[in-house]
Amino acid sequence: MSTPRLGERLQAIRKRRGLTQRELAQLSGVSISLLRKLEQGEREDTRVETLRKLAMALRITTAELILRPEPEDEAPVDGDQWAPVRDALLGRRMPEPDEEPTIGGVKSALRAGVPLSTENRYADLGAAIPSLLRDADALGPDGRLVQARAYHLAGLLMVQTRQFDAADMALARAVDSAPDRLEAAAAINTRCWLLIRQGRLRETLDLAATWADDIEPKLSRATLAELATWGGLLVRVSAAAVRNNQPGEADDALRLAYAAGAAMGREYASPSDYARTFGPLKVAMMRAENAMVADRPDRVLAIAERIPERVFRPQSPSRKRHRLDVANAHVSLKRYTDAVDVLQELRSSAPEWIVNQRLARDILAKVISRRRTLTSEMRDLADFVSLEY
Structure with missing residues (x-):
């Protein structure tokens, strides 16, 4: 069955709410003429801010109005769900709605x-x-600020889903659009993460260290945003250095990151770096990650025991990555059941995330290779993350 079009979805939800078109127009601030065109199928596209106004009036999420095609409706011949994002990054033409966007509306x-x-x-x-x-x-x-953050958000999505060329395009646009160095540095931080995922460690070190030096603040009068941005780049330096067999440089960077976290005194989520928080606990999790790279699983688990779980949401990228390190440590110590339990926890809290994590597949592959028999739970998990065994 094909996906209901925008007008059909809008009309059905409006009627379920018991609203006339005029009442919905008044509640949302969207003109009744545009609302009629959308419901009658004369218009199949409109600004995101218009959809958000309608969604707020209807008490639903904007995503419920945005067209999300079923497989048989997908435009790309190869079934590639990310093709529309790549097309947008390449500037390929999209229908232009009649209404003009506003900075406030796009921000919302x-x-x-x-x-x-x-x-x-x-x-x-x-x-x-x-x-x-x-x-x-x-x-x-x-x-420019809204553009930079929109492209940064697109870059994050493309890194998470391993669409690396598209991520590079999006993050380059985010840096180019950034109205100041701090905003640009947030996108550079994400680009460093992209380079690490590609194994381009020397490039990561050079890029992160250059930008960290450039924006280094004076600790005594730095803002939280400045400290978080600087500290985040130092964490990237440490992550790349430890993987590049440069433990001294990794430790030096982490000591500076610790100083930034101590000056902050708490975890801070920057409005320009959506996926990440930075603070003392982020530095602790980086120590655990470095310990795992250095093959010190006992140290990983010791650090993990001192990190309070309640501080981070289950969906927090930092926490999820840390939990993979914990699972990996359990495997190294032959605690296979504990490792699978952590992977199942991540599957339950972040199913779309874990299927895009090569490390999760690698951890499960180690478990499977070291077990004489597999439980049904292990087989089911392997199928879920597309691991051949």
């Missing part, structure tokens, strides 16, 4: 899209990104 739409990333709802975010980029670009020079 952007804020509504951020939870789709932090909650690992990648398919929903992928459906929203093309229109969001189109509307952000239409703002012109006055909308």
Whole structure:
């Protein structure tokens, strides 16, 4: 069965809410003429901010109105669900709605899209990104901050889903659009993560260290955003250095990151770096990650025991990555059941995230290779993450 079109979905939800078109127009601030065109199928596309106004009036999420095709409706011949995002990044033409976007409206739409990333709802975010980029670009020079953050959000999605070329395009646009160095540095932080995932360690070291040196603040009067951005780049330096067999450089970077975290005194989520928090606990989790790279699983688990779980949401990228290190440590210590329990926990809390994590497959592959017999739970998990065994 094909997916109901925008007008059909809008009309059905409006009627379930017991609203007339005129009442919905008044509640949402959307003109009744546009509402009629949408419901009658004369218009199949509109600005994201318009959809958000309608969604708020209807008490639903914007994602429920954004078209998300079923497999048989997908436009790309090869069934590639990320093709529309890549097309948007390449500037391929999309229908231009009649209404003009506003900076405030696109900002609101952007804020509504951020939870789709932090909650690992990648398919929903992928459906929203093309229109969001189109509307952000239409703002012109006055909308540089919104443009930078929209492209940064697209870059995060593409890194998470291993669409690395598209991620590179999106993050380059985020840096180019950034109105200041701090905003650009947030996108550079994500680009460093992209380079690490590609194994480009020397490039990561050079890029992260250069930008960390450039924006290094004075600790005594730095803002939380400055400390978090600087500390985040130092964490990237440490992650790349320990993987590049440069433990001294990794430790030096982490000591500076610890100083930034201590000056902050708490975890801080930067509005320009959606997927990440930074603070003392982030540094502790990086120590655990470095310990795992150095083959010190006992140290990983000792550090993990001192990190309070209640501080981070289950969907937090930092926490999820840390839990993979914990699972990996359990495997190294031959605690296979404990490792599988952690992977199942991640599957339950972040199913779209774990299927895109090569480390999760590698950990499970180790478990399977070291077990004479597999439980049904292990087989089911292997099938879920597409691991051949």
